[in-house]
Amino acid sequence: MLYITRRETFSAGHRLYNPDWSDERNQDVFGKDANPNGHGHTYTLEVTVRGEINPETGMVIDLRDLREIIRRTVTDKVDHANLNLDVDFLRGVLPSAENIVVACWQQLLPALDGVQLYRLRLWESENNSVEYFGD
Amino acid sequence: MLYITRRETFSAGHRLYNPDWSDERNQDVFGKDANPNGHGHTYTLEVTVRGEINPETGMVIDLRDLREIIRRTVTDKVDHANLNLDVDFLRGVLPSAENIVVACWQQLLPALDGVQLYRLRLWESENNSVEYFGD
Amino acid sequence: MLYITRRETFSAGHRLYNPDWSDERNQDVFGKDANPNGHGHTYTLEVTVRGEINPETGMVIDLRDLREIIRRTVTDKVDHANLNLDVDFLRGVLPSAENIVVACWQQLLPALDGVQLYRLRLWESENNSVEYFGD
Amino acid sequence: MLYITRRETFSAGHRLYNPDWSDERNQDVFGKDANPNGHGHTYTLEVTVRGEINPETGMVIDLRDLREIIRRTVTDKVDHANLNLDVDFLRGVLPSAENIVVACWQQLLPALDGVQLYRLRLWESENNSVEYFGD
Amino acid sequence: MLYITRRETFSAGHRLYNPDWSDERNQDVFGKDANPNGHGHTYTLEVTVRGEINPETGMVIDLRDLREIIRRTVTDKVDHANLNLDVDFLRGVLPSAENIVVACWQQLLPALDGVQLYRLRLWESENNSVEYFGD
Amino acid sequence: MLYITRRETFSAGHRLYNPDWSDERNQDVFGKDANPNGHGHTYTLEVTVRGEINPETGMVIDLRDLREIIRRTVTDKVDHANLNLDVDFLRGVLPSAENIVVACWQQLLPALDGVQLYRLRLWESENNSVEYFGD
Numbered sequence: 022m023l024y025i026t027r028r029e030t031f032s033a034g035h036r037l038y039n040p041d042w043s044d045e046r047n048q049d050v051f052g053k054d055a056n057p058n059g060h061g062h063t064y065t066l067e068v069t070v071r072g073e074i075n076p077e078t079g080m081v082i083d084l085r086d087l088r089e090i091i092r093r094t095v096t097d098k099v100d101h102a103n104l105n106l107d108v109d110f111l112r113g114v115l116p117s118a119e120n121i122v123v124a125c126w127q128q129l130l131p132a133l134d135g136v137q138l139y140r141l142r143l144w145e146s147e148n149n150s151v152e153y154f155g156d
Numbered sequence: 157m158l159y160i161t162r163r164e165t166f167s168a169g170h171r172l173y174n175p176d177w178s179d180e181r182n183q184d185v186f187g188k189d190a191n192p193n194g195h196g197h198t199y200t201l202e203v204t205v206r207g208e209i210n211p212e213t214g215m216v217i218d219l220r221d222l223r224e225i226i227r228r229t230v231t232d233k234v235d236h237a238n239l240n241l242d243v244d245f246l247r248g249v250l251p252s253a254e255n256i257v258v259a260c261w262q263q264l265l266p267a268l269d270g271v272q273l274y275r276l277r278l279w280e281s282e283n284n285s286v287e288y289f290g291d
Numbered sequence: 292m293l294y295i296t297r298r299e300t301f302s303a304g305h306r307l308y309n310p311d312w313s314d315e316r317n318q319d320v321f322g323k324d325a326n327p328n329g330h331g332h333t334y335t336l337e338v339t340v341r342g343e344i345n346p347e348t349g350m351v352i353d354l355r356d357l358r359e360i361i362r363r364t365v366t367d368k369v370d371h372a373n374l375n376l377d378v379d380f381l382r383g384v385l386p387s388a389e390n391i392v393v394a395c396w397q398q399l400l401p402a403l404d405g406v407q408l409y410r411l412r413l414w415e416s417e418n419n420s421v422e423y424f425g426d
Numbered sequence: 427m428l429y430i431t432r433r434e435t436f437s438a439g440h441r442l443y444n445p446d447w448s449d450e451r452n453q454d455v456f457g458k459d460a461n462p463n464g465h466g467h468t469y470t471l472e473v474t475v476r477g478e479i480n481p482e483t484g485m486v487i488d489l490r491d492l493r494e495i496i497r498r499t500v501t502d503k504v505d506h507a508n509l510n511l512d513v514d515f516l517r518g519v520l521p522s523a524e525n526i527v528v529a530c531w532q533q534l535l536p537a538l539d540g541v542q543l544y545r546l547r548l549w550e551s552e553n554n555s556v557e558y559f560g561d
Numbered sequence: 562m563l564y565i566t567r568r569e570t571f572s573a574g575h576r577l578y579n580p581d582w583s584d585e586r587n588q589d590v591f592g593k594d595a596n597p598n599g600h601g602h603t604y605t606l607e608v609t610v611r612g613e614i615n616p617e618t619g620m621v622i623d624l625r626d627l628r629e630i631i632r633r634t635v636t637d638k639v640d641h642a643n644l645n646l647d648v649d650f651l652r653g654v655l656p657s658a659e660n661i662v663v664a665c666w667q668q669l670l671p672a673l674d675g676v677q678l679y680r681l682r683l684w685e686s687e688n689n690s691v692e693y694f695g696d
Numbered sequence: 697m698l699y700i701t702r703r704e705t706f707s708a709g710h711r712l713y714n715p716d717w718s719d720e721r722n723q724d725v726f727g728k729d730a731n732p733n734g735h736g737h738t739y740t741l742e743v744t745v746r747g748e749i750n751p752e753t754g755m756v757i758d759l760r761d762l763r764e765i766i767r768r769t770v771t772d773k774v775d776h777a778n779l780n781l782d783v784d785f786l787r788g789v790l791p792s793a794e795n796i797v798v799a800c801w802q803q804l805l806p807a808l809d810g811v812q813l814y815r816l817r818l819w820e821s822e823n824n825s826v827e828y829f830g831d
Contacts (some may be wrong), residue, residue: 022237023524024557030281034169034196034238039347050348052355058238061169061196063281069557077444078455079522083456084554103193105167117349119293146198149354150337152294158794159827174617184654185618187625196785204827212714213725219824232746252619255562287564287609300821303710304736320483322490328778331709331736333821343511346454373709373733387484389428416705416738416816419489422429435686439574439601439643463643466574466601468686508574508598551570551603579752590753592760657754659698689759692699692744 024139026069027087031100034061035116038105059103065144066096068129072136082136094128118143118151126153144156159274161204162222166235169196170251173240194238199256200279201230205265207271217271229263253278253286261288294409295341297357301370302332307388308375329373334391335414337364338399341405352406375378388413388421396423429544431474431527432492436505439466440521443510464508469526470549471501473534477541487541499533522550531558564679566609567627571634574601575656588659599643604661605684606636608669612676622676634668658683658691666693699814701744706775708771709736709790713780734778739796740819741771743804747811755813791819793826801828806826 037054038047047055054060061128066089072081072138102108105114114120122143144150172189173182182190189195189262201291203226207216237243239251249255265273279285300365306329307321310370324330338361372378374386380398384390392413399406414420442459443452452460459465473496477486507513509521515533519525527548535543549555576599577591587595594600608631612621642648644656650668654660662683670678683689712729713722729735733819743766744830747756750807777783785803789795805813819825 022559022561023527024559025524026555026557028553030395032195032197032281034194037349041347048351053236056238056242057234058234058241059169059194059196059240060167061194061198062167062195063198067443074522074524074528077446079444079520079525081524082555083455101188101191101195103191103195106193107191111318117344119295119344119351122293123344146167148298150296151351152296154292154294156292157829157831159829160794160796161825161827163823172619174619176617185623205695209792209794209798212716212794214712214790216794216826218725250619252614254565254614254621255619257563258614283568285566287566289562289564291562302735302737302821304734307484311482323776326776326778326782328781329709329734329736330707330776330778331734331738332707333736333738338504371728371731371735373731373735376733377731384482387479389430389479389486390484392428393479394459416707418433420431421486424427424429426427437600437602437686439599458641459580461641461647462599463646464574464599465572465641465643466603467572468601468603499653506593506596506600508596508600511598512596551572577754581752590758655754657702657749659749659756660754663749664697688703691756692701692703694697694699696697 022071023074023081024069024071025048025081025084025136026067027084027088027091028065028067028092029088029096030063031096032061032063033099033102033104034059035104036060037072037115037117039115048087050075059105062145065100067140067144068138069140069142070136071139072132090129090132093131095125118145118149119153122151122153126155130155157206158209158216159204159206160216160219160222160271161202162219162226163200163202164223164226164231165198165200165204166231167196167198168234168237168239169194170239171195172250172252194240197280199234201226201260202275202277202279203273204277205268205271206274225264225267229267230260233263253280253284254288257286257288261290263279265290292341293344294339294341294353295351295352295357295406295426296337297351297354297361298335298337299358299361299366300335302333303369303372303374304329305374306330309385325420329375332415334369336361336395337410337412337414338408338409339412340403340406341409348407351378360399360402364402365395388415388419389417392421392423396425400425427476428479428486429474429476430486430489430492430541432474432489432496433470433472434484434493434496435470435500436466437466437468438494438504438507440509441465455555460464464510467550469504471496471505471530472545472547472549473543474545474547475538475541476544491547495534499537500530510519523550523554524558525544527556527558531560562611563614563621564609564611565621565624565627565676566607566629567624567670568607569606569628569631569636570603570605571636572601572603573639573642573644574599575644576600577657579653579655599645601683604639605646606631607680607682607684608678609680609682610673610676611679625657630672635665636670638668658685658689659693663692666695670695698749698756699744699746700756700762701742701761702759702766703740703742704716704763704766704771705740706739706771707736707738708741708774708777709734709780710779711735712790714790714794717750719809734780737820739774741766742815742817742819743813744813744817745762745808745811763830765804765807769807770800780781793820794828797826797828805830 036059158199171194307324441464577594711734
């Protein structure tokens with residue numbers, strides 16, 4: 022069993038804001054993350070899949086295929102987008118790193134064939150990251 | 157003459173848009189960077205100053221002072237902000253990396269004392285950066 | 292279950308030396324690490340906690356809180372310190388990377404509330420690191 | 427139980443090519459990776475071992491020993507080599523990252539004493555990596 | 562005057578070998594770099610151009626254009642290639658990092674319009690790099 | 697004219713302290729950097745030399761020679777050392793990054809032959825660095 026990781030980046034805007042709360046409570050809980058006009062990040066997404074080596078190719082999955090699946094289902098949709106407003110698969114989702122990574126999992130899972138999605142890691146900055154294993 | 161560099165990061169939103177143009181022309185020129193709801197980056201700013209070594213301290217400038225000047229005049233103002241709307245020193249400025257770095261220069265220059273501002277480098281991502289030497 | 296990682300750095304001095312041994316044996320076992328006047332590292336500590344997403348905030352833990360806990364219990368105590376002499380929670384501990392990371396675990400564990408401490412990773416340099424999962 | 431990771435780099439050439447196939451099929455499956463004259467990578471190999479802390483030394487394994495074992499059994503053999511032609515332990519192996527990492531595992535396993543080989547991670551570039559845990 | 566840098570990577574094979582010399586002399590001068598079957602690197606190329614800010618766009622050059630020029634004239638030709646045998650603009654060139662960077666300059670210079678090529682930096686590994694300013 | 701950079705790291709301890717001053721003044725000026733038992737850093741030193749390409753070798757200088765010169769004259773002396781007490785070429789020098797880099801220049805300059813020492817850059821951490829061009 023081998024674990025293959027592909028790393029992609031995207032640049033997106035977001036704002037942490039719970040619409041069920043007053044502005045004051047949003048400001049209290051999220052601080053600068055609730056600023057009305059939003060901010061953004063250069064995100065890095067690491068996608069790890071696992072599977073057996075195909076003895077004829079020496080590969081678990083062609084990395085060009087994995088890259089295209091990630092771009093088609095995730096990064097082409099979120100790159101240069103506002104994560105609160107522009108992304109179909111984040112509709113109604115508070116775009117915290119935690120919620121983004123879970124939503125990315127749901128995008129990637131049905132698109133992968135012959136390998137198992139094992140782990141997603143999303144970096145908001147060089148100091149902060151979130152990992153998800155699907156459960 | 158020694159050159160001292162301090163690196164700081166900030167997370168901000170922006171949109172490239174020229175208000176003198178139609179939406180179509182903005183879309184033509186800026187592509188995804190003109191998306192109406194904006195996007196964002198985790199920016200890295202490198203500030204380089206130069207000066208002589210003080211023989212009593214072995215230092216050109218106390219790096220804690222340099223850090224505080226950068227934070228007070230630049231990064232506290234742009235971090236978790238929308239660069240089109242929220243930042244006093246970017247009012248009326250199209251917030252391209254090039255224009256941001258020139259505006260940062262103007263913020264830092266009067267705040268530095270005893271050293272010479274030599275170079276600013278602004279990274280929008282690990283692949284794209286802009287440098288400015290003040291002229 | 293989400294895994295949240297916060298990365299902090301600190302600069303510290305240390306010396307590997309077992310006081311129960313002769314200087315010769317220390318030199319034999321630890322080599323340059325036993326040099327009498329010590330040396331030091333810019334350490335990087337990655338703290339990973341895990342927990343459920345709070346559906347109201349989209350977060351497992353506020354990263355500003357996690358950062359403050361790490362600073363208060365660990366990095367403020369070890370930064371710019373001599374790990375053999377200056378740190379209360381390392382008293383009597385031979386400050387190898389392995390022992391430091393176990394001691395950091397014991398500092399962090401009682402300070403975390405509502406999340407589970409999952410993993411610590413300590414880097415002494417870009418090539419050497421140690422991980423600990425608490426058992 | 428502590429996990430110790432040592433990172434080493436090497437520069438090597440390779441070509442993905444299955445000798446049981448026609449050139450056309452190799453080109454179809456491997457694309458540019460099948461170019462007849464080969465290409466290459468600056469590889470990074472991360473070796474993780476695990477074990478108990480020796481209470482007298484504070485160490486699981488002396489990192490200088492671990493480094494020498496990695497160099498002697500793996501990186502001295504693959505550095506500045508052609509992985510299709512020059513490396514004894516890759517004879518007859520299609521040198522995909524997956525197959526290389528499995529072959530490195532078999533080189534390292536018998537050379538380690540007193541610690542358990544836990545994980546290998548091989549990076550072909552900053553965006554692509556493979557991990558193996560021995561089963 | 563602003564300086565814009567775009568970073569691209571490519572994976573290539575090469576061998577240092579002077580055909581006017583005996584094999585022995587090649588081995589003496591180049592060591593492992595002269596191994597007959599070659600080796601390779603994951604190269605990073607940083608291209609820096611300089612120019613004035615266009616006041617209507619806030620940009621010196623559209624980074625997407627710069628990226629396409631670099632790919633078309635350089636990285637598409639050298640990626641997954643053998644630098645001794647496969648690259649038209651390196652025909653007859655001993656592919657040291659120094660000679661590669663000079664040849665890349667000659668490829669890029671006529672393709673750039675409206676900005677001045679200022680600096681190329683080529684990294685063979687994280688520890689070794691070469692810079693060229695065109696003279 | 698080509699510029700060649702080699703990067704080396706070393707781990708060292710130091711303390712900022714001016715022996716002509718009282719302890720109070722040292723504490724006022726240097727803060728935690730004056731802690732009596734010292735601290736340390738994982739330093740990175742980048743050495744840049746410049747020269748013409750030798751047309752027979754394609755090289756300005758053999759990077760293995762440059763690496764050996766750096767190790768022999770600088771990094772072997774400062775690695776795992778206390779910069780206040782253990783290093784001959786820092787005797788009587790207050791070991792600030794600025795003073796260290798000037799002293800390294802004086803070590804390297806007479807050891808280089810056929811190339812010109814152009815720039816030294818010393819990183820104390822990922823955020824702080826000092827550059828020196830010899831005047």
